[in-house]
Amino acid sequence: MALLQDLIQQIDDPALRERILQETDRLAKQKKFGLVFEEHLPECTPLYDVPVRVGSKVALKTGAVSDFYTVIQIDDDDVLCDHRETHEHVNFKLNELVVVAEFGEAIYPTLRQLDFVENAPDSDLWHTLIEADNYHALQLLEYLYAGKVDCIYIDPPYNTGAKDWKYNNDYVDSSDNYRHSKWLSMMEKRLKLAKKLLNPEDSVLIVTIDEKEYLHLGCLLEELFPGARMQMVSTMINPANVARAGEFGRSGEYIFFVLFGNASPSRVILDREWVSSKGRTHTGNIRWDLLKRSGTGATRKDSPGGFYPIYISPENGKIVKIGNPLPDTISEAPQIDNLFCLLPIRKDGSEGRWQWSTTTLANGLAEGRVKVGGDKKRGFTVYRLARAEYEKVKKGEFEISGRGINNEIIVDDIKTDQVMAVPGDIWKIASHDSTQYGSRLLGNIFANKRFTFPKSLYAVHDAIRFFVANKPDALIVDFFAGSGTTLHAVNLLNAEDGGNRRCIMVTNNEVSVEESKTLTKQGYQPGDSEWENLGIAHYVTWPRTVCSIEGHDVNGNPLKGSYVGSELPMAEGFKSNAVFLKLGFLDKTSVALGRQFKELMPVLWMKGGAIGRCPILETEELPDMLILADNKMAVLIDEVYYPEFDAELAKHPDIKTVFIVTDSESAYREMIRNYNGKDCYQLYRDYLDNFRINTGR
Structure with a gap:
């Protein structure tokens, strides 16, 4: 093209x-010139909490969610429906139907609090778990945090053919000829929204995958994020090696890192297993390089100014003088009595060159970045301390304990069992074992097996740490939350370094194939409490979050063991708070008329930064204003009371977010004109316009 x-x-x-x-x-x-797949496969989602009304788009709870009807008439429990394609009129019972949303339709989402855990009442930091289809949740998150997210970590379904994910509410198995296109279509829709969340100046998208889809995923990421830098890491997750008939055994998977703006992995303290002790880069000690150039560009003719003599005292190895570069026609330097004359002669006897000019060498001597090894019998070798290594000394990574004969700095070596480094792209780390630190760690929390193939807590912790180690207030999102490993990892990071990083997780509440068969035989349907209580959000993700924060298992017994590396006892839990929310949908007309403010409170709380405990209005009658100092937000509900609102707001300078309910754009602009430095929003226009504009995506 x-x-x-x-x-x-x-x-x-x-x-x-x-x-x-x-x-x-x-x-x-x-x-497409590149990755080609079916893009326009219809994708729908059932909305079990939305009531069935005349005009609703519905499907059978036990049928295909993409096979839907329009409700014509409701008579008690009898519902007359029109099929969308055949227009055949069919009668159903009300409890047999579920409202359906097609992706691309205008939605007006809200959040309803289901539960919370508070183990740090003095902290403003609150994590959130949202039960929702992640596409609609991402639409909401775009309204809340567009361009503000520092890190997205996702572990999407791997599309192994083992019914590990659904498309249009049906499990996709290996017999589906379109499973790759469905998977790519599903991922593309969500990644397009995720892109809008990430801070374009400095953020990272981390996606794990195995060999079934890594080629497709890599092409998709390159296509969706052409301006980003991307790297794939290979990582061992099962040292035991899972045998596969007729194939090599499986022990690893892959992690894609997509870097935006100035994002790059930080140098962090790592155990020795992360880096080779044989390499020159990460010995654990300060690294001195040869002053004599090696490799390419190492001959005299490559840099004639780098061929000059260095005069060294044979008694103590002190550099006494730096000679001038020799003319091209001269190969021997003038001798000075009682000094050893050192030229950059290569091992094969040919003329080489020094890496530094005479001026740079002189400056290096003054800074303590030059030292001499050897003796008069074996000969002398000059070493230099590269600028990057010298910066480590200046930053305090190495402590200067003295000076040598040439003023060279002498440092105390750091602990040899650890090293500060950025590792390579092949990770073989014991704590990343998903059996030991994923399945068994969950076994420490749950009395029974509730989740298959959880990630190692430390594999997620480490992948994120490289990008948020220097961001103590980072916002981290995981919209394929699974068992909840990401929030667990963020809490561990905060506990290790005192950070205040916030995590938002999103998961649906699907049950496993086996559980759905059992529940169906027992006469239950999706939406029934018996069904919902066994869904992943209620049965796995939230209980794990509560137990890990409070330090006990599901039976209330203290958790056993300590966290690897930090030795923090699991039974101590984390000084952390989290709230469990469920995404629902509002009627836009009711919102515009101000009839659903109470339902919007959790959304406004999240838009204000999710500071403090999520506020709840206890009465149906709305106050004239809300000054929520603990949440650092305020809402003017009746604009007639603006003078009083403005006076109250002046008493709370820490309030960062202000919502004004008014239909008048000019009145809104006038009311906020003195609120410099605060984030201000006009309700309900800001909310309604956002989701109306997003129609059809």
């Missing part, structure tokens, strides 16, 4: 050139 556009630019006729460019642009939008 690029070649075609280059050729078009050579057309002399500007009108013809522009017309052909327009046509090729249109063609490019229709045809």
Whole structure:
């Protein structure tokens, strides 16, 4: 395609050139030059909490969610429906139906608090778990945190064919000829929304995957994020090696890191297993390099100014003088009595060069960045301390304990069992074992097996740590939350370094294939409490969150053991808080009329930064204003009371977020004109416009 556009630019006729460019642009939008898959497979989601009304789009709870009807009439429990394709009129019972939303329709989401855990009442930090289809949750998160997220970590379904994920509410298995297209279509929709959450100046998207889809995923990521930098890491997750008939055993998987803006992995303190003790880069000690150049560009002719003599005292190895570069025609330096004359002669006897000029060498001596090894019998070797290594000394990673004969700094070596480094792209780390530190760790919390193939807590902890170690207030999102490992890992990071990082997790509440069969035989349907209580959000993710924060198992017994590396006892839990929310949907007309403010409170709380405990209105009658100092937010509900609101707001300078309910744009602008430094929003326009504009995506 690029070649075609280059050729078009050579057309002399500007009108013809522009017309052909327009046509090729249109063609490019229709045809992918790269990853090709079915993009327009319909994707729908059941909304069990939304009441069935006349005009609702519905499907059978036990049928295909994409096979839906329009409700024509409701008579007690009898519902008359019109099939969307055949227009056949069919009667159903009310409890057989569920409201359906097609992706791309305008939605007006809300959040309802289900539960919370508070183990740090003095802390403003609150994590959130949202029970929802993650597409709709991402639409809400875009409204709340567009461009504000520092890190997204996701462990999506791997599409192994083992019914580990659903498309249109049906499990996708290996017999589905379109399972790869469905998986890519599902991922593309969500990654497009995720892109809008990430801070374009400095953020990272981390995606784990195995060999079933890593090629497709890599192409998709490159296509969706053309301006980002991407790297794939190979990581061992099962040292025991899972045998596969007719194939090599499986012991690893892959992690894609997509870096935006200035994002890059930070150097952090790592155990020795992360880096080779044989390499030059990460010995655990300060690294001195040879002053003599090696490898490419190492001959005298490559840099004639680098061929000069260094005069060294043979008695103590002190550099006494730095000679001038020798003319091209001269190969021998002038001798000085009682001094050893050292030239950059290579092992094969050819003329080499020093890496530094005479001026740089002199400056290096003054800074303590030059030392001499050897003796007069074996000969001398000059070493230099590279600028990057010298910066480590200046930052205090190494402590200067003295100076040598050439003023070279002498440092105390750091602990040899640890090293501060950025590792390579092959990770073989014992604590990343998903059996030992995933399945068995969950076994420490649950009395029975509630989740298959959980990630190692430390594998997630480490992947995130490289990018948020220097961001103590980072916002981290996981919209394939699974068992809740990401929030657990963020709490561990905060406990280790005193950080205040916040985590938002999203998961649906699906039950396993086996559980759904059992529940169906017992006469239960999705939406029934018996069904919902066994869903992943209620049965796994939230209980794990509560237990890990409070330090006990599901039976109330103290957790056993300590966290690897930090030795923090698991029974101590974490000084942390979290709230469990469920995504629902509002009627836009009721919102516009101010009839659903109470239902919007958790959304406004999250938009204000989720500071302090989520506020709840206990009465149906709305107050004129809300000054929520503990949440650092305020809401003017009746604009008639603006003077009183403004006076109250002046008493609380720490309030950061202000919501004004008014239909008048000019009145809103007038009311907020003195609120510099605060985040201000006009209700309900800000909310309604956002989700109306997002229609059709």
